[in-house]
Amino acid sequence: MITYSAIAVGTDGSESSQAAVRAAASLARLYDAKLVIISAWHAASSPLLNAPHRDLSSVPVSEEEAADQHLRDAMIVAQQEGAASIELRKVAGAPADALTREVQESGIDLLVVGNKGVNTLTGRVFGNIPTEVVRNSPVNVLIVNTDDHES
Known part of the structure; x- marks a missing residue:
């Protein structure tokens, strides 16, 4: 029988991440497990080489105070x-790295994550958090379909 004693979930404050938290x-309630909610923050954006659009040219910034909220x-x-x-x-670093590092x-x-970005062209070309988490996680990953909660 599979049981979990500690379940982690990432949040960036979006409606879709709230669906993953839910x-x-x-x-966690069903397994009587500890729930660890993680919010990654980083104060500096880094440009992506040769990104075709301005909105794709940097990693999103999430300030430390926003992570607290x-x-x-x-x-x-x-x-x-x-x-x-x-x-x-609250963990400093890029979201996928912060989540997998904290889990380790x-x-x-x-580890529970939403599917935000998985079904977008940008996500397929430049990568997305759920895909990176699945590639690098040392534990099982549950990807929650949050398409009805996109924001």
């Missing part, structure tokens, strides 16, 4: 879903 919190909002969602043990972590260092059994 799914992870539900699983994302975590507070996600905690409310997780509590509404009935997760009993919730831990909030923290004994997480399952």
Whole structure:
């Protein structure tokens, strides 16, 4: 029987990431597992070489204060879903790297992410967080279909 004692989920404050938090919190409740909510932050953008459009030319910036707010909002969602043990972590770095690094260092059994960017041309060409997480995660990854929650 598969069981999970620690489930992690990433949030960037978007509606789609809140849907992933809701799914992870539900699983944490069902498995009586600790829920670790992670928000990555980084203060500097880095240009992508030869990016054809301005909107593709840098990594999105999420300030540290914004990450704090994302975590507070996600905690409310997780509590509404009935997760009993919730831990909030603000991690410096690019989202996919921060998530996989935190999972490796923290004994997480399952990582939950939304599918934001998976079905877009930009995501297919330049990569996206869910794909990078799946490639690099040392644990099982659950990708939540958040298409109805895109923002």
